[in-house]
Amino acid sequence: MRHVAALAGVGVKTVSRVINGEPNVSAATIAKVEAAARTLDYQPDLHAGNLRRADGRTRTLGLLVGSVDNPFSGAVHRAVEDAALARGVSVFASSLDDDPDREQEAVSAFLRRRVDGLILTTISESQAYLAPELRRGTPVVFVDREPAGLTSDAVVSDNSDGAALATRHLLEHGHRRIAYLGDRHDIQTARERHRGYLDELGRAGVSTRGQQVVEGLHDEATSRAATLALFDVPNPPTAIFSSQNLVTIGVIRALRELGRQHDTALVGFDDVPLGDLLEPGVTVVAQNPQAIGRIAAERVFARLDGDASVAARTIVPTRLLERGSGEIAPRAEG
Amino acid sequence: MRHVAALAGVGVKTVSRVINGEPNVSAATIAKVEAAARTLDYQPDLHAGNLRRADGRTRTLGLLVGSVDNPFSGAVHRAVEDAALARGVSVFASSLDDDPDREQEAVSAFLRRRVDGLILTTISESQAYLAPELRRGTPVVFVDREPAGLTSDAVVSDNSDGAALATRHLLEHGHRRIAYLGDRHDIQTARERHRGYLDELGRAGVSTRGQQVVEGLHDEATSRAATLALFDVPNPPTAIFSSQNLVTIGVIRALRELGRQHDTALVGFDDVPLGDLLEPGVTVVAQNPQAIGRIAAERVFARLDGDASVAARTIVPTRLLERGSGEIAPRAEG
DNA sequence: TGTCGCCTTGACAACGATGTCAGGGATAGG
DNA sequence: CCTATCCCTGACATCGTTGTCAAGGCGACA
Numbered sequence: 001m002r003h004v005a006a007l008a009g010v011g012v013k014t015v016s017r018v019i020n021g022e023p024n025v026s027a028a029t030i031a032k033v034e035a036a037a038r039t040l041d042y043q044p045d046l047h048a049g050n051l052r053r054a055d056g057r058t059r060t061l062g063l064l065v066g067s068v069d070n071p072f073s074g075a076v077h078r079a080v081e082d083a084a085l086a087r088g089v090s091v092f093a094s095s096l097d098d099d100p101d102r103e104q105e106a107v108s109a110f111l112r113r114r115v116d117g118l119i120l121t122t123i124s125e126s127q128a129y130l131a132p133e134l135r136r137g138t139p140v141v142f143v144d145r146e147p148a149g150l151t152s153d154a155v156v157s158d159n160s161d162g163a164a165l166a167t168r169h170l171l172e173h174g175h176r177r178i179a180y181l182g183d184r185h186d187i188q189t190a191r192e193r194h195r196g197y198l199d200e201l202g203r204a205g206v207s208t209r210g211q212q213v214v215e216g217l218h219d220e221a222t223s224r225a226a227t228l229a230l231f232d233v234p235n236p237p238t239a240i241f242s243s244q245n246l247v248t249i250g251v252i253r254a255l256r257e258l259g260r261q262h263d264t265a266l267v268g269f270d271d272v273p274l275g276d277l278l279e280p281g282v283t284v285v286a287q288n289p290q291a292i293g294r295i296a297a298e299r300v301f302a303r304l305d306g307d308a309s310v311a312a313r314t315i316v317p318t319r320l321l322e323r324g325s326g327e328i329a330p331r332a333e334g
Numbered sequence: 335m336r337h338v339a340a341l342a343g344v345g346v347k348t349v350s351r352v353i354n355g356e357p358n359v360s361a362a363t364i365a366k367v368e369a370a371a372r373t374l375d376y377q378p379d380l381h382a383g384n385l386r387r388a389d390g391r392t393r394t395l396g397l398l399v400g401s402v403d404n405p406f407s408g409a410v411h412r413a414v415e416d417a418a419l420a421r422g423v424s425v426f427a428s429s430l431d432d433d434p435d436r437e438q439e440a441v442s443a444f445l446r447r448r449v450d451g452l453i454l455t456t457i458s459e460s461q462a463y464l465a466p467e468l469r470r471g472t473p474v475v476f477v478d479r480e481p482a483g484l485t486s487d488a489v490v491s492d493n494s495d496g497a498a499l500a501t502r503h504l505l506e507h508g509h510r511r512i513a514y515l516g517d518r519h520d521i522q523t524a525r526e527r528h529r530g531y532l533d534e535l536g537r538a539g540v541s542t543r544g545q546q547v548v549e550g551l552h553d554e555a556t557s558r559a560a561t562l563a564l565f566d567v568p569n570p571p572t573a574i575f576s577s578q579n580l581v582t583i584g585v586i587r588a589l590r591e592l593g594r595q596h597d598t599a600l601v602g603f604d605d606v607p608l609g610d611l612l613e614p615g616v617t618v619v620a621q622n623p624q625a626i627g628r629i630a631a632e633r634v635f636a637r638l639d640g641d642a643s644v645a646a647r648t649i650v651p652t653r654l655l656e657r658g659s660g661e662i663a664p665r666a667e668g
Numbered sequence: 669t670g671t672c673g674c675c676t677t678g679a680c681a682a683c684g685a686t687g688t689c690a691g692g693g694a695t696a697g698g
Numbered sequence: 699c700c701t702a703t704c705c706c707t708g709a710c711a712t713c714g715t716t717g718t719c720a721a722g723g724c725g726a727c728a
Contacts, residue, residue: 001684001685002684005708010707010708011707011708011709012684012685012686012708013685013686013687013707013708013709013710014706014707014708016685016686017686017706017707019685020686024704024705024706024707025705025706025707026705026706026707029706029707041466041467043442043445043446044446044684044685045446045448045683045684045685046446046447046448046685047381047382047384047385047392047447047448047684047685048381048385048683048684048685048686048713049684049685049686050381050685050686050713051381051382051385051683051684051685051686051712051713051714051715052684052685052686052687052712052713053685053686053687053713054686054687056713058381060447067412068402068408068411068412068415068427069405069408069409069411069412070408071403071405071408071607074402074403074404074405074408075403077402077403077427078401078402078403078429081402081427081428081429085428088443090426090428090443090444090447091426091427091428092424092425092426093402093411093415093425093427094415094419094424094425095412095415108377109422109424110424111377112377112378112379112380113380113381113394113424114379114380114381132375133375249608249611252611253611256611272608273405273607273608274583274606274607274608274612277583277586277587277590277612278608278611278612278613279612279613335714335715336714344677344678345677345678345679346678346714346715346716347677347678347679347680347715347716347717348676348677348678350715350716351676351677351716353715354716358674358675358676358677359675359676359677360675360676360677363676363677378714378715379713379714379715380715381714381715382683382713382714382715382716383714383715383716384683384715384716385682385683385684385685385713385714385715385716386682386683386714386715386716386717387683387715387716387717388716388717390683
């Protein structure tokens, strides 16, 4: 800026005025400054300005997701970005791989960079460590998973309800041996989905005792192996409820290998790419990551604009997409 | 930091020393400062430090991709993030939707935030506008697409070669009417793939005149419509080469609708999620987005570490994945 | 015991910008 | 012609941090 001022033959403050479009600068001066700025390819330093600026906003947002190459996370990210773009806000994204240590580090990295707000998919047991930051006025919105040890806005799917919906769908198609394949138990949504599954069995008066329940699955490989193991017992399940997209994919692979994709029902939680093009099509309880991301970003901006209402939990509905795999009838018993 | 200093009863510079782990601070002082910092939940302001720090690094990277919710972009993003994490660098990501105006805006937003380096999937006709920034010493690495009007590092797939590989594969399976479905002609990789396709037909002595070539496809919907139209002529193609992942998905949908997925060969450029689980499996020329992202990030960091060698183009090999759709024989002619 | 040198510490300027404020020129009104 | 007002402009302090430098305290060594 000093250089631009020198080249234009004006003071730095005048350059600042022109750059920021402040009033009361003569047309001739504006022209001189703009010419100088163009000549020097000047880009103002937003961070330096921020140091002094009244509102102290960096026009920056921090987003924490499972992994930026997971389709669910990607959709959330894109929705957040679109909302941010309209306000000239840039987005930092970080992948957690559901590792609590990475969460702490990433949040800390964001705070040191003075992001205006945080949108988080948490994995740590408690987010109480964010309380001071929240008090300081940084909006924090949780997506996909609800916070623990802290009260703040959250935008989530109805996990237990969605899981119950999936389970009911299988029950209605006559299944009584419905295996549950789930993610790690330290993930809140996984627990919720597990609960929804158990509750629905209970409501239907179906014993939860005889059901095969496998938790702790986190990727395609472990899920595939677990599915293969399901069929190593005398009375294998006639239906499977898989509680996460990567788990669902592992199940599909295993069923193909066993040649059982047409005689074992499957409903997944969270949509699977091209799920409608597989044979059979994959019946899923689909979430709405676009809406989740958009609403979360809107919450953050509303808070920044002064909305001081109490923290709210927004539930984004899930939807059952019947595509074939969930409508397979139970095998006739031997 | 003033507050921490006051609470600890020391000077600000001493706090700075403790925070940055500089030597020559007594153990007692370190303890006092750390206690005060913990009490106040102090997070140093990285940007303020940067203003004064000698190296002027923000430990920040800007990444421009087609869209953060495209699987190819997501994989690149994740690889860049992993490389950055190891160096304490945070990543800004922006989606372009292949819109040149958004490119300019996003780059400008990154530069105003003083990113240490840029990793770009460009869409603008010329990137000459980056020359001053490059001279200023900001490393710029192009991924997926090569720069025009500017010389800088690039990490790309061999597009024409991959397209030729796909075309040759179809020729070897006996096809002579091979339709080309491609992306917008203003995208450099699309032009390259188109060229590879034509060149290979030429090498095989197959006339390019009678082939159906459709360009300007950019999403599933337009691709699906274009595919349906291919079959509205007397002698429809017996094989299709689709030059991009979304285009490939549109083709698959259309072929299903027509019931021709088992009698029309298909090879796609760029992998499709779950492509191996479809029936038939989707034969593709797969790129390696993980390697592209990783190598690009390594180039940026090497430049930041002082590597001043001439700009290099790194070509990441493509790989033909035979899964069924590309190995379908031509229909017997009437 | 005096001097030297090391360790520890803080005062101060500076990074690149903006908020505040005051000064100077032009214009209008008395 | 003088003065009040408005417009335009730049000097200066400041944001939160780090680089520089000098000073004070203490132990070691002659």
